[in-house]
Amino acid sequence: MANAPVIGGIRLPTPFLQAPMAGFANRAFRDIVREFGGCGLPAFEMVSAAALVLGREMSDRLWGIEDEPRPFAVQIWDRDGYRLAECARRVADLGAPIIDINFGCPAGKILKQRSGAWLLGDPAEVGRMVASVVRAVKVPVTAKIRLGLSKDSITAPEVARCAEDAGAAALTVHGRTADQGFSGAADWGRIAETAAAVSIPVIGNGDIDSPSRAIDRLRTPGIAGVMIGRAAISQPWIFAQAEALRLGLPLPASPPPAVQRDILLGHFAKLVDKFGEDGAAVIMRRFACKFAAGAPGARAFRKAVNESRTAAEMSAAIERKFPGAEAIACGWAEDDALPKNQDRCLASDGCQEADADG
Numbered sequence: 303m304a305n306a307p308v309i310g311g312i313r314l315p316t317p318f319l320q321a322p323m324a325g326f327a328n329r330a331f332r333d334i335v336r337e338f339g340g341c342g343l344p345a346f347e348m349v350s351a352a353a354l355v356l357g358r359e360m361s362d363r364l365w366g367i368e369d370e371p372r373p374f375a376v377q378i379w380d381r382d383g384y385r386l387a388e389c390a391r392r393v394a395d396l397g398a399p400i401i402d403i404n405f406g407c408p409a410g411k412i413l414k415q416r417s418g419a420w421l422l423g424d425p426a427e428v429g430r431m432v433a434s435v436v437r438a439v440k441v442p443v444t445a446k447i448r449l450g451l452s453k454d455s456i457t458a459p460e461v462a463r464c465a466e467d468a469g470a471a472a473l474t475v476h477g478r479t480a481d482q483g484f485s486g487a488a489d490w491g492r493i494a495e496t497a498a499a500v501s502i503p504v505i506g507n508g509d510i511d512s513p514s515r516a517i518d519r520l521r522t523p524g525i526a527g528v529m530i531g532r533a534a535i536s537q538p539w540i541f542a543q544a545e546a547l548r549l550g551l552p553l554p555a556s557p558p559p560a561v562q563r564d565i566l567l568g569h570f571a572k573l574v575d576k577f578g579e580d581g582a583a584v585i586m587r588r589f590a591c592k593f594a595a596g597a598p599g600a601r602a603f604r605k606a607v608n609e610s611r612t613a614a615e616m617s618a619a620i621e622r623k624f625p626g627a628e629a630i631a632c633g634w635a636e637d638d639a640l641p642k643n644q645d646r647c648l649a650s651d652g653c654q655e656a657d658a659d660g
């Protein structure tokens with residue numbers, strides 16, 4: 303099984319990386335992940351180079367970068383090598399120890415700009431873009447890709463070789479094609495084939511939904527680490543659990559509802575500080591919805607969260623769903639179940655906006 307990877311001279315503390323997730327992987331979320339422990343590399347939400355370089359407001363996505371504990375990665379995207387390099391320079395100046403470039407986002411608005419996953423159809427161009435960023439910064443540059451545009455156009459091994467030749471320090475491969483979106487299953491055989499094509503560390507990604515699955519996937523030939531996305535939204539403790547299993551320690555229990563309530567309330571308080579009540583409510587609706595997905599009473603909870611108009615209403619909805627021990631004792635709890643399957647929430651109310659990313 304893989305040990306923790308070294309990315310351009312930076313040894314990650316564990317081989318379990320947190321996926322960049324637009325709309326979710328903000329500073330408050332990364333802090334929660336770090337608090338539980340076990341995560342080798344937290345990642346920011348992807349940052350548009352055009353928006354940053356052209357001065358449009360984009361700073362929210364870099365929330366907290368000044369005092370973010372290391373290591374961490376900031377992901378950037380564009381189709382213009384010059385802007386990408388300029389963005390990387392600015393983000394590195396702000397303190398990013400690792401810059402990641404997105405070549406995997408299949409969202410229509412990104413593909414239309416011939417960016418993200420669109421570039422998987424032109425491996426040489428991926429190489430040129432990576433080279434342009436590598437020349438611009440002193441920190442390690444990595445790339446995140448999918449298998450290709452479609453099953454008839456699997457380009458990941460070639461894209462990986464171009465990225466490596468251009469100086470990429472590591473590569474993450476999400477085991478789906480762009481046209482799959484999130485349908486079907488991630489193909490870890492293809493991820494292994496991509497890893498075999500290069501000698502830089504390759505991180506595998508896709509469908510890890512439990513600590514034991516993370517360990518299984520870490521055994522994939524040639525893999526230097528695994529990245530976890532959706533499961534980390536509802537189980538930010540999954541990294542700590544996976545790392546315990548890797549070290550042969552007993553599996554730490556998932557936190558009880560009262561602790562989960564405190565996590566959500568603490569998260570919400572940070573969002574209110576940063577974005578105000580309205581902005582915080584928008585983000586919190588996405589989170590709370592995924593956090594409770596799959597558990598009995600999730601639908602009622604989603605409704606309550608979506609209808610919350612003030613911080614007090616939002617907090618009350620969270621407290622009703624995840625009661626403290628005293629509330630359970632007096633029968634106030636809606637249900638006692640821990641949230642399990644976050645995926646069912648992907649197509650439901652309040653959650654859609656960010657789901658097409660990556």
Ligand SMILES: Cc1cc2nc3c(=O)[nH]c(=O)nc-3n(C[C@H](O)[C@H](O)[C@H](O)COP(=O)(O)O)c2cc1C
Nearest residue numbers: 321322323324348476508509530531532656659660
């Ligand atoms: C809501 C959401 C937002 C995402 N945003 C990004 C992103 O900004 N950059 C990126 O490279 N991938 C993004 N992704 C893709 C994830 O990083 C990851 O590749 C994908 O979810 C598969 O991993 P998983 O099965 O562990 O979730 C996003 C995924 C989701 C669900």
